[in-house]
Amino acid sequence: MKEMAPLGRIEMTKVLMLVLVLMLVVCYRSEAECKLEAIFNFGDSNSDTGGFWAAFPAQSLPYGLTYFKRPSGRASDGRLLLDFLAQALGLPFISPYLRSIGSDFRHGANYATLASTVLLPNTSLFVTGISPFSLAIQINQMRDFKARVSEQGPSERLPSPDIFKKSLYIFYIGQNDFTSNLATIGISGVKQYLPQVVAQIAESIQELYNIGGRTFFVLNIAPIGCYPAFIVELPHTDSDLDKYGCMISYNKAVKDYNEMLKHMLTKARKTLSDASIIYVDIHSIYLKLVHQPSTHGLRYGTKACCGQGGGDYNFNPKVFCGNSRKVNGSLVTAKACEGPEKYVSWDGIHATEAANKLITRAILNGSYFEPPFPLHKLCDLQPIG
Numbered sequence: 001m002k003e004m005a006p007l008g009r010i011e012m013t014k015v016l017m018l019v020l021v022l023m024l025v026v027c028y029r030s031e032a033e034c035k036l037e038a039i040f041n042f043g044d045s046n047s048d049t050g051g052f053w054a055a056f057p058a059q060s061l062p063y064g065l066t067y068f069k070r071p072s073g074r075a076s077d078g079r080l081l082l083d084f085l086a087q088a089l090g091l092p093f094i095s096p097y098l099r100s101i102g103s104d105f106r107h108g109a110n111y112a113t114l115a116s117t118v119l120l121p122n123t124s125l126f127v128t129g130i131s132p133f134s135l136a137i138q139i140n141q142m143r144d145f146k147a148r149v150s151e152q153g154p155s156e157r158l159p160s161p162d163i164f165k166k167s168l169y170i171f172y173i174g175q176n177d178f179t180s181n182l183a184t185i186g187i188s189g190v191k192q193y194l195p196q197v198v199a200q201i202a203e204s205i206q207e208l209y210n211i212g213g214r215t216f217f218v219l220n221i222a223p224i225g226c227y228p229a230f231i232v233e234l235p236h237t238d239s240d241l242d243k244y245g246c247m248i249s250y251n252k253a254v255k256d257y258n259e260m261l262k263h264m265l266t267k268a269r270k271t272l273s274d275a276s277i278i279y280v281d282i283h284s285i286y287l288k289l290v291h292q293p294s295t296h297g298l299r300y301g302t303k304a305c306c307g308q309g310g311g312d313y314n315f316n317p318k319v320f321c322g323n324s325r326k327v328n329g330s331l332v333t334a335k336a337c338e339g340p341e342k343y344v345s346w347d348g349i350h351a352t353e354a355a356n357k358l359i360t361r362a363i364l365n366g367s368y369f370e371p372p373f374p375l376h377k378l379c380d381l382q383p384i385g
Helices: 009-032 051-055 081-088 135-152 161-166 175-179 182-191 194-210 228-233 248-271 282-291 353-364
Strands: 038-043 108-110 167-172 215-219 276-280 300-304 324-327 330-333 343-345
Touching (some): 175 182, 175 248, 182 248, 194 215, 228 300, 282 353
Parallel strands (some): 167 215, 215 276
């Protein structure tokens, strides 16, 4: 066999040039993977990745059993919509702002806590059980975070001060403002203060804009009239149930709120014309999962996976998921089902990991953005699994 002749100077130069070009392409791709380098999230239990339980440690299994195999501070059997969205943008899980150990804020912070409201909680408006970390408090925490980053600069745990203009700001909050008083003052009573809720969200967007925010996702409220817990607990008649088992009157009230929210965001766009303020319609996605679960690989739309009592809803307000209590003289435990991947509802109020994944995929498709938003052009979206 003949030995290969050594490369000449011209050929070697060509090879080196090719290698250099490839290196530049790789470097450019790594820099251009996503123009959104961080997520700052404001919300309640639907997007809380451990904030509430960092402040009030008590969570136990079966929460977290599907993905984390342990309690993870999430009100689900696994990952949340926020987790999947971060994954799609090529980011790690977003650390809770309130968790002092193990948090990394280089890619944003999560201010959401379980039971949070948009409006400040007070005894005249809200019942007990509401988180002290309202949206105004979360915005204050964000303001303080920015000040500390500006003062200390980038580090192993903190981002560069220019991160705030390259971030996605998410609002996934409002459900507790809507539901916390329904049982006591009814739909008509709740409607009286909903304009204050959307006004506070608008004010919060303005505050984040003032510190550099330019890209905002505002998620609407899902159809709470289809949640097993509310179907069991809230007063209604059989005639108020649609063919899917959802409460018509409560879902109509949610739609009215969502329209109010959408109208407010339209006005905000006119004021902040250089910002992207996107209304994200998770309500429509969730409704499709409940109405046609089998079409999406699920089985149960209005039945909780983790609960007690069985029946159509498997929800007992006296024994919440993971807890044990004596009922009619007998000790009963609200246990998790064997196949949470077949359920929309995890514990009667919160979605399963399976439902969160389906909702996120629908969002990433872009069909539920208003106005249309080219997320796929800003970021090389990663598959979620």
